[in-house]
Amino acid sequence: MSLFVNQTKEGLESPYLPVPGVVERVTRVTEKERLFSIAPLNPSLLEYGPGQFYMVGLPGYGEAPISITSGPGETKEFELCVRAVGNVTNALHRLKRGDFVWVRGPFGTTFPVDEMKSKDIVFIAGGIGVVPMRSLIKAVLKERHDFGKLTLIYGSKSPEEMLFAEELDDWRAKGLEVLLTIDKPDPKWTGNVGVVTTLIPKVEIVEGKTVAVVIGPPVMYKFVILSLRDKLIKPEEVFVSLERRMKCGVGKCGHCQINGCYVCQDGPVFRLSDLKDLPEAL
Amino acid sequence: MNNIEFFRYLPGGGPSRTASGLTRLINTLLKEYRVYGTIKKDGFPAYAEITDAKELELFSTPTHLSAKQFLFPPKETLLRYDIRHHLHEAVIESGKQAIVGLHPCDIHAIALMDEVWAYGKPDANYLSRRENTLIVGADCMPDEYCFCQSIGTMNVTDGFDIFLHQIKKGFLVRTASKKGEEIIAWLKLREAKPAEVKELEARERLREASFKARLEADHKDLPGIYAESNDSPVWERIGSICTGCGSCNTVCPTCYCFDIKDEVEPNLSEGERVRVWDGCTLEDFAKVAGGHNFRKTRAERLRHRFNRKFRYLTDKFGMLFCVGCGRCSRACLVKINITEVTNELIRESNKRRA
Numbered sequence A: 001m002s003l004f005v006n007q008t009k010e011g012l013e014s015p016y017l018p019v020p021g022v023v024e025r026v027t028r029v030t031e032k033e034r035l036f037s038i039a040p041l042n043p044s045l046l047e048y049g050p051g052q053f054y055m056v057g058l059p060g061y062g063e064a065p066i067s068i069t070s071g072p073g074e075t076k077e078f079e080l081c082v083r084a085v086g087n088v089t090n091a092l093h094r095l096k097r098g099d100f101v102w103v104r105g106p107f108g109t110t111f112p113v114d115e116m117k118s119k120d121i122v123f124i125a126g127g128i129g130v131v132p133m134r135s136l137i138k139a140v141l142k143e144r145h146d147f148g149k150l151t152l153i154y155g156s157k158s159p160e161e162m163l164f165a166e167e168l169d170d171w172r173a174k175g176l177e178v179l180l181t182i183d184k185p186d187p188k189w190t191g192n193v194g195v196v197t198t199l200i201p202k203v204e205i206v207e208g209k210t211v212a213v214v215i216g217p218p219v220m221y222k223f224v225i226l227s228l229r230d231k232l233i234k235p236e237e238v239f240v241s242l243e244r245r246m247k248c249g250v251g252k253c254g255h256c257q258i259n260g261c262y263v264c265q266d267g268p269v270f271r272l273s274d275l276k277d278l279p280e281a282l
Numbered sequence B: 001m002n003n004i005e006f007f008r009y010l011p012g013g014g015p016s017r018t019a020s021g022l023t024r025l026i027n028t029l030l031k032e033y034r035v036y037g038t039i040k041k042d043g044f045p046a047y048a049e050i051t052d053a054k055e056l057e058l059f060s061t062p063t064h065l066s067a068k069q070f071l072f073p074p075k076e077t078l079l080r081y082d083i084r085h086h087l088h089e090a091v092i093e094s095g096k097q098a099i100v101g102l103h104p105c106d107i108h109a110i111a112l113m114d115e116v117w118a119y120g121k122p123d124a125n126y127l128s129r130r131e132n133t134l135i136v137g138a139d140c141m142p143d144e145y146c147f148c149q150s151i152g153t154m155n156v157t158d159g160f161d162i163f164l165h166q167i168k169k170g171f172l173v174r175t176a177s178k179k180g181e182e183i184i185a186w187l188k189l190r191e192a193k194p195a196e197v198k199e200l201e202a203r204e205r206l207r208e209a210s211f212k213a214r215l216e217a218d219h220k221d222l223p224g225i226y227a228e229s230n231d232s233p234v235w236e237r238i239g240s241i242c243t244g245c246g247s248c249n250t251v252c253p254t255c256y257c258f259d260i261k262d263e264v265e266p267n268l269s270e271g272e273r274v275r276v277w278d279g280c281t282l283e284d285f286a287k288v289a290g291g292h293n294f295r296k297t298r299a300e301r302l303r304h305r306f307n308r309k310f311r312y313l314t315d316k317f318g319m320l321f322c323v324g325c326g327r328c329s330r331a332c333l334v335k336i337n338i339t340e341v342t343n344e345l346i347r348e349s350n351k352r353r354a
């Protein structure tokens, strides 16, 4: 078992001390993504909400911000879905059952699930954006009867890159309409082809009753937001989750700043109307 | 005791320094503290560790690097680990230290750093070091880059333990903390004579009249002026000459962005997680995996740095985050000058209002 000591001088704790977690399961999701179930040694780490993230690290490699993809209310393990893109994430992909990871957090803001109650929700996810979206979808489906119509629009580059494909039927059965699209035609694909915005017109949107949640790569936001505006969804009723470089998670290192706002503290979940004075946001 | 009008006289400072009060003060500090102070290095004032009172030299002009290096070192250990033994621990290291020779702007800068590191989740590494630090200020004369007068940071009434005002035959001393008062009381100095205080006042008047760099607006209006200058052509112009070297971040006493890295020992088991200074003017600062850079151009990065000083952090903490030390302008090889840039924005703003 890993020992963790927090030298407290004058009663202060180091915000950089991670808590070890044990990898309970590793599942290959696609070529590039793996799903990890992790049991933290300190159960207070499980007090998270949908939209939040951890700083996930390995000694010798460093840390990376990773969204929590399991739903809230878990009592033993949380799940992370990691795409191998660099130093830390590739090292995470080499982990096996029983290995340790280091975790700090949870950090950041959550999606206001209570505020969305009795509303229709359109979830719009691009690529790896479905990872944090999954936590929110799980939270909403757990209390399905409190919400109106639920639709997920999910776009990925190709059928092979579609994440959580095997979970979609379960979500459908629980009352989520799922609309899928891929970027370019593919012989194995019979569904919609084109960017996510091509599916937005297919969703019935009721002014004042529908809220939208958008998570995707930086290029996606502008187009999606324009077409939501055409559908008369007010910026107050659109929620986004933004990615930035992050090093500390505690509002100090400066890397995650959008103008004067710190994404690790004031985000990653934002209400679109709160971004209007932040020209660097979208 | 905290009596800002109460001065005592510390003799000497001239050639016979061995017998001087300054030497006595430094020797007293050396008993209890690791002492850092200003020395002349390659002809310029710089901070260094002082092990003998003779090494210290007080300067009226600023050092190239600020004193932030002693509270927020260029590199420090946050974690230490031994993978094979499943050990890891937070490292919070600090020892008693005294910094001698800080000018009023530098003392204001430390007060700002105290706010940011204590905010939200407190940064124990900075705060415990700060707790163990004694600050001995010294007065100054502006060079052509200093503009603390325009920022409201040219004087200090607190934030230091001891402050030394130079007069012809020694120093007039103020204290602003219990610890500072204890040290000075121990030296048994006499009260300053009226003529000595007069001399100090004359020096202060000379100082006030000596500023060449000035802002053409009240410092209270700067956040508003910056807020409306996002699309100013100034950013493109300075962005086109900036080399992205990051020197302005390095020398600034209120720049505190950092990177965190892991360093592993050759045995591949032991290692450290360290933090090192980083800078928002460096190209990769806001770049994420996949290559997307959220502040692609030098113009955007400079606009970000200037806004942090005059607006972003001011909105959060209620204080300007530039203390007017002029270090960034002095250090910039392509002569991007923070007072000139700000004055241009002020003029543009005045024009919009006219």
Ligand SMILES: Cc1cc2nc3c(=O)[nH]c(=O)nc-3n(C[C@H](O)[C@H](O)[C@H](O)COP(=O)(O)OP(=O)(O)OC[C@H]3O[C@@H](n4cnc5c(N)ncnc54)[C@H](O)[C@@H]3O)c2cc1C
Binding pocket: A053, A062, A063, A064, A065, A066, A067, A068, A081, A082, A083, A084, A085, A086, A087, A088, A089, A090, A128, A131, A132, A242, A243, A244, A245, A246, A247, A268, B287, B288, B289, B290
């Ligand atoms: C709030 C948030 C949630 C995220 N959620 C997930 C997730 O659920 N799954 C997933 O696979 N990825 C997620 N990411 C992206 C992930 O953090 C980066 O892919 C990862 O940091 C890359 O690190 P690396 O060391 O593997 O790559 P490298 O390219 O080697 O990165 C080099 C350094 O740059 C930094 N860096 C590079 N890209 C990013 C980035 N996008 N964000 C922050 N720091 C970066 C890293 O800290 C690293 O030290 C998220 C990012 C953020 C900000």
Ligand code: SF4
Binding pocket: B248, B251, B252, B253, B254, B255, B309, B321, B322, B323, B324, B325, B326, B327, B328, B329, B338
């Ligand atoms: S921005 Fe420049 S003038 Fe202002 S405090 Fe920093 S280095 Fe000094």
Ligand code: SF4
Binding pocket: B241, B242, B243, B244, B245, B246, B247, B248, B249, B281, B302, B328, B331, B332, B333, B334, B335, B336
């Ligand atoms: S010191 Fe000058 S050239 Fe270097 S990054 Fe700063 S503004 Fe650009």
Ligand code: FES
Binding pocket: A245, A246, A247, A248, A249, A250, A251, A252, A253, A254, A255, A256, A257, A262, A263, A264, A265
């Ligand atoms: S990640 Fe360091 S300030 Fe947000």
